[in-house]
Amino acid sequence: MNKKEDMEDLRKVIDETAVTIDSVLAGQETDLEFHESGTVCFVGKGIVRIKGLPNVRSEELVRFPGGKLGIALNLEPDEVAVILLDKRSGIEAGQAVSRTGRVVDVPVSDGLLGRVVDAKGMPLDGGGAIPESERLPIERPAPSIMDRLPVTVPLQTGIQAIDALIPIGRGQRELIIGDRHTGKTAIAVDAIINQFDKDVICVYCAMEQRGSAVAGVIDNLRRHGVMEKCIVVVASGDDPLGVRFTAPYAATSMAEYFMEKGRDVLIVYDDLTRHARAYRELSLLLRRPPAREAYPGDIFYIHSRLLERSTRLTEELGGGSLTALPIVETEAQNMSAYIPTNLISITDGQVYLSPKLFQEGVMPAVDVGRSVSRVGGKAQLPAYKAVAGDLRLSYSQFEELETFSRFGTNLEEETRRALERGRRVRETLKQAQFRTRAVPEQIAVLLGVTRGYFDSLRIPDITAAKRQVEKEIENHLPELCRGILAGKELTEQDLQAISERIENVLDLDLNEENDADA
Numbered sequence: 071m072n073k074k075e076d077m078e079d080l081r082k083v084i085d086e087t088a089v090t091i092d093s094v095l096a097g098q099e100t101d102l103e104f105h106e107s108g109t110v111c112f113v114g115k116g117i118v119r120i121k122g123l124p125n126v127r128s129e130e131l132v133r134f135p136g137g138k139l140g141i142a143l144n145l146e147p148d149e150v151a152v153i154l155l156d157k158r159s160g161i162e163a164g165q166a167v168s169r170t171g172r173v174v175d176v177p178v179s180d181g182l183l184g185r186v187v188d189a190k191g192m193p194l195d196g197g198g199a200i201p202e203s204e205r206l207p208i209e210r211p212a213p214s215i216m217d218r219l220p221v222t223v224p225l226q227t228g229i230q231a232i233d234a235l236i237p238i239g240r241g242q243r244e245l246i247i248g249d250r251h252t253g254k255t256a257i258a259v260d261a262i263i264n265q266f267d268k269d270v271i272c273v274y275c276a277m278e279q280r281g282s283a284v285a286g287v288i289d290n291l292r293r294h295g296v297m298e299k300c301i302v303v304v305a306s307g308d309d310p311l312g313v314r315f316t317a318p319y320a321a322t323s324m325a326e327y328f329m330e331k332g333r334d335v336l337i338v339y340d341d342l343t344r345h346a347r348a349y350r351e352l353s354l355l356l357r358r359p360p361a362r363e364a365y366p367g368d369i370f371y372i373h374s375r376l377l378e379r380s381t382r383l384t385e386e387l388g389g390g391s392l393t394a395l396p397i398v399e400t401e402a403q404n405m406s407a408y409i410p411t412n413l414i415s416i417t418d419g420q421v422y423l424s425p426k427l428f429q430e431g432v433m434p435a436v437d438v439g440r441s442v443s444r445v446g447g448k449a450q451l452p453a454y455k456a457v458a459g460d461l462r463l464s465y466s467q468f469e470e471l472e473t474f475s476r477f478g479t480n481l482e483e484e485t486r487r488a489l490e491r492g493r494r495v496r497e498t499l500k501q502a503q504f505r506t507r508a509v510p511e512q513i514a515v516l517l518g519v520t521r522g523y524f525d526s527l528r529i530p531d532i533t534a535a536k537r538q539v540e541k542e543i544e545n546h547l548p549e550l551c552r553g554i555l556a557g558k559e560l561t562e563q564d565l566q567a568i569s570e571r572i573e574n575v576l577d578l579d580l581n582e583e584n585d586a587d588a
Contacts, residue, residue: 107168110134111149113161116311117355120150120167129209131170134161141174141312144356151356153312155190173209176320177202178327183271186288186302189317191324194304206327208319212378219382221418221445225336225393228264228506229257231436231499234516235462236421239449240334240391241382245413247398247405248423252435254397256503257421258338259287261395263294264506265336271328272300273337275321278307278314278344294504301325311355314348322379325392332388337380341397342373346409363408370412377416405440419443433500439466451509456560457517461495468492494524497532510551511540517565518572526576538575546571 108122118140126132126142132152133139138161144151154161155174176191179202186195193200221239238244246254262272274291276284284304291297301324305317318339325335339345346369353366361367373396380394398413403425405414414420419442427435447455472489475481481489498519501507507515515536518524527535544551550564558564 105168107166108132108150110161110163110165110167113158113163114355116154116158116352118152118154118158118161118167120152121148123150123167123169126150126169127173129173131172131174133168133170135165136160139170141316143352144358153315153352153356154310155312155316156310158310173207174316174320175205175207176323177204178206178324179203182301182324184298184300186304188309189303189305189313189320191320204327206323208316208323209375210323210326210379212375213381213383213387217381217384217387219384219389221382221449223382223391224449224451225261225270225334226264226268226509227257227261228508229260229434229436230501230507230512230515231434231438232257232421233450233509233512234454234458234499235438235465236419236436236441236443237446237450237454238393238395238443239382239445240393241380242419242443242445242449243377243380243394243396243417244443245396245398245417245420246423247400247410247414247420248435249400249403249425252423252425252428253433253503254399254423255283255287255340257423257434258340258395258397259290260503260506262291262300262336262338263296263504265299266294266296269334270299271325271333271335272296273303273321273325273335274300275303275305275318275337275339277305277317277339277341278348279304279340281306290504311348311352314345315352318342318345318376322376322392326379329383329390329392330388332390334391334393336393336395339376339394339396341399342413343397343399343409346373365408369409370416373413374416377413418445432496433502436499438462439469451554451557452559453509453513453554454516456565457513457520461516461520465492465495468495491519491522491525493529494527494532495519497529498524498536500533507540508544508551508555510543510547510554513554513560514539514543514568514572517568521569523569523572523576535575539572542571542575543568 106123106125108120110118111121112119128142128145130142131139132142138156140152140154142150143153177200181201185193185197185200187193221241223240225238225240226233227238232238246257248254262274265272274287288302291300303317303321305314321337325337329335346365349369349372350365354360358366377394377396380392382391383389396413398410400407400410422437422440423435424437427437468488472492475489498515518539524532524535547567550567
């Protein structure tokens with residue numbers, strides 16, 4: 071009996087315990103989380119190979135011990151190749167790696183304006199944390215054809231040789247190409263500086279540039295009062311390969327944030343030659359099959375998917391625009407090299423800078439004959455067509471004529487006049503850095519040289535005459551200047567009014583010279 075009673079007491083205790091456990095479990099809420107991890111099996115220069123992570127996605131962020139991040143780029147059957155976004159110090163074989171479930175993104179907000187950041191959106195200027203309103207992936211699909219408008223609104227660079235002969239429109243992709251030390255960055259910086267009184271946001275992306283060169287660009291932007299509406303994204307040569315590769319995509323996402331808010335944005339990639347080399351190094355480390363000049367087969371796609379994001383959006387999407395000025399470096403003026411050829415075929419034209427002109431002191435060293443804008447006059451103010459409609463063709467003919475004239479001494483009078491006019495056109499197109507010109511000033515100078523008003527001047531005197539003409543137009547024809555900026559087509563009366571002001575300037579100069587001689 072005692073044994074039977076003991077068994078019954080035990081059952082009661084068990085039942086009471088079970089009820090207690092059930093009541094406790096019923097009051098508990100548990101969230102199950104899926105956690106997938108792998109193991110580091112190889113650490114190289116800028117890359118890591120991982121065993122495991124069978125469900126990781128392409129370009130997904132993975133996290134290493136210490137919070138360091140990488141991008142899953144090669145998804146192979148037995149391992150995953152990751153490019154590092156942080157220094158590899160502290161990462162060793164055998165460590166656990168986990169998925170994050172998200173792709174690479176950057177913080178975007180109005181707080182980026184006036185700041186210098188890296189490709190991850192972290193500040194480099196010592197100005198404190200940047201408030202972020204949202205994050206955007208660095209890889210985003212380009213707007214569809216139906217979401218794009220034709221490029222018809224001009225983007226004035228303030229550089230007369232470009233605005234008059236190779237016009238750039240908002241939403242266009244215009245390549246700046248040339249050998250080293252021919253002024254490629256100078257043209258891009260001048261284009262940014264010329265937006266100081268225009269509602270255009272500017273993004274400058276420096277890739278593997280010298281620290282002193284980037285500091286010089288930032289200093290120039292600050293001195294000319296445009297830094298407050300600029301973002302500078304820097305990826306130095308000391309940064310990991312992943313940062314150098316993702317920098318232009320991150321800068322483009324920052325620019326798209328403003329474009330999608332209806333703003334006009336100008337972005338400069340300085341330069342994509344170095345970006346291509348970084349991707350080639352990355353691909354070789356990942357053991358991807360090399361193609362021409364050891365570049366991977368998808369190098370064209372790498373740049374096309376970047377530059378195709380530049381466009382002008384429809385009014386339904388806000389009407390914003392993103393204009394791209396990619397820079398590419400040539401060697402020994404070889405425009406038919408692999409990367410320059412790729413980028414020429416992607417962009418809507420190129421501004422070619424000639425080392426020969428640079429050495430001769432023609433600044434900016436724009437070779438008009440080898441430069442082209444595939445948008446052309448569609449993105450140019452009507453006033454230019456009235457004074458420089460055939461200037462591009464005649465100037466190119468002058469350059470050819472000048473070359474051949476060196477082999478002969480007896481030239482016809484008509485040929486001599488054409489050469490003298492061409493030399494004066496070239497002199498008017500010369501322009502010092504940071505001396506951007508307003509559109510009305512450009513129109514007046516172009517009218518003066520194309521209609522022969524400068525033919526009587528000595529070439530050394532043309533620079534002074536240009537400055538006087540610019541001041542004369544600004545001071546005496548303010549209504550006409552405003553009309554030119556508003557897109558007015560110049561009538562014969564308008565041209566006559568400008569001509570009278572030019573004649574007035576030249577008469578004053580002549581009178582002053584006569585007085586000096588007396």
